[in-house]
Amino acid sequence: MKMNRAGIAVIPLPCAVCCFAQQSMDEEVVWKLEHSYWEDVKALDLASYKELWHQGFVGWVSVSPLYGRIITDWITANTARGLHLQS
Numbered sequence: 001m002k003m004n005r006a007g008i009a010v011i012p013l014p015c016a017v018c019c020f021a022q023q024s025m026d027e028e029v030v031w032k033l034e035h036s037y038w039e040d041v042k043a044l045d046l047a048s049y050k051e052l053w054h055q056g057f058v059g060w061v062s063v064s065p066l067y068g069r070i071i072t073d074w075i076t077a078n079t080a081r082g083l084h085l086q087s
Helices: 013-021 027-045 046-049 071-079
Strands: none
Touching: 027 046, 046 071
16 A cells, blocks of 8 residues: 555556456356346246245335235336336
C-alpha cells in the first residue's frame, strides 16, 4: 500500500483485482440462479420461475403467509396493471 500526496492510501490494482476475481463454485451456482430468476420474471415465464422454487417452500411476506402456493402472484398482479420488468 502506498500513500499519495494527500495522505490517502492507494492499493495497487493487481492486488485488489485478485481479491475479488475468484468465485467459488457455490457462488457461481447462486449467481446463475439469481440471473435465471430475473430473466424468467422479465420474460413472464412463470413456469420456469416456479421451477426455481422448492415445492415445500413456505415464506411469510406482506401479501400472504402461504407464499409458496402463490409464488407468481406478484408478477401477474404487476403485469395486469401494465407494469413490466426492464433491465
